[in-house]
Amino acid sequence: MAEKEVVLELSDYGGGVGISPRGIESNFEEIEVDEVTWTGDQCDIKTIVTITGYLNDKIELVVKWNDEEVDKYKDKPIVLALVDEGKELIFNNLKRMAALDDMYIDEDEDDIEEEDSDGGYSQFEITDVDRKGNDLSITIKGVDDNELAHFGGLDLHVKAVKNLIGNTNGTDFARDNGDFSIEGKVFALYLNEIGELMRNFSPDRQMLKDISNMDLVKNFMEHWQEDKELVAIIEKDNEEIIKETEAIRKEDDEIWNNMLKDINKKLN
Numbered sequence: 236m237a238e239k240e241v242v243l244e245l246s247d248y249g250g251g252v253g254i255s256p257r258g259i260e261s262n263f264e265e266i267e268v269d270e271v272t273w274t275g276d277q278c279d280i281k282t283i284v285t286i287t288g289y290l291n292d293k294i295e296l297v298v299k300w301n302d303e304e305v306d307k308y309k310d311k312p313i314v315l316a317l318v319d320e321g322k323e324l325i326f327n328n329l330k331r332m333a334a335l336d337d338m339y340i341d342e343d344e345d346d347i348e349e350e351d352s353d354g355g356y357s358q359f360e361i362t363d364v365d366r367k368g369n370d371l372s373i374t375i376k377g378v379d380d381n382e383l384a385h386f387g388g389l390d391l392h393v394k395a396v397k398n399l400i401g402n403t404n405g406t407d408f409a410r411d412n413g414d415f416s417i418e419g420k421v422f423a424l425y426l427n428e429i430g431e432l433m434r435n436f437s438p439d440r441q442m443l444k445d446i447s448n449m450d451l452v453k454n455f456m457e458h459w460q461e462d463k464e465l466v467a468i469i470e471k472d473n474e475e476i477i478k479e480t481e482a483i484r485k486e487d488d489e490i491w492n493n494m495l496k497d498i499n500k501k502l503n
Contacts, residue, residue: 240273243283243313245321248328254389255289256297258361258373262290264328266321268314270304283308284318288325290332296322400425426452 246267255261265288270281283304289295298318300309308314361373375395383390409417430448433455437443443451459465 286321
């Protein structure tokens with residue numbers, strides 16, 4: 236029988252462009268601490284923790300533990316040492332990248348934003364200005380499902396935007412105060428912003444300068460069903476919407492039935 240050997244080590248470097256925890260498109264570098272089990276010349280690799288660094292005006296470091304391995308390894312000195320080594324490698328690499336782009340990165344520890352993402356929870360903050368120049372700050376905390384992107388942040392960003400769009404509190408307030416056409420205005424502004432998103436993602440924005448945001452949305456709606464991956468994503472999303480709607484309806488029915496029972500008891 237082949238001898239089994241377990242090795243803890245840093246994985247190869249990875250990276251690219253992704254959405255940082257603050258919701259900003261950023262260059263990122265990523266490295267993992269892996270448990271590699273060798274049986275003869277065969278190996279099985281489990282990721283213990285993933286360290287991701289994003290390059291914005293500050294270097295943001297996100298440390299995300301594998302839920303299945305966190306209890307086993309989080310207090311092991313050898314793993315913690317590898318995490319520190321991975322963080323240092325990423326920080327130095329991003330600092331060199333910033334220097335090549337003539338970016339100044341303060342090496343003060345206060346300028347390194349580090350977040351431990353445990354149990355799937357993560358957060359990001361967007362600090363920006365609106366189109367009128369007013370300060371705008373948005374902080375989102377929640378579960379990052381890691382469905383759209385393995386490096387975190389993007390799923391939570393999309394989830395937060397979906398929840399904001401689906402929330403009707405603002406429109407209810409406007410309607411109650413006399414604006415009975417508020418829905419169309421809100422729908423149009425949201426769709427126009429989706430069109431602007433499409434424009435910003437285009438590799439050649441100049442080609443789209445004579446096409447409106449709404450026409451970009453219209454073109455997408457005419458062709459999205461041609462992409463099987465998009466169809467699958469929407470079908471899954473619709474299933475979740477139906478489940479949520481049914482759960483809310485069931486809860487409302489139970490509340491209403493309990494109210495009727497209480498009324499009947501008082502009458503009898």
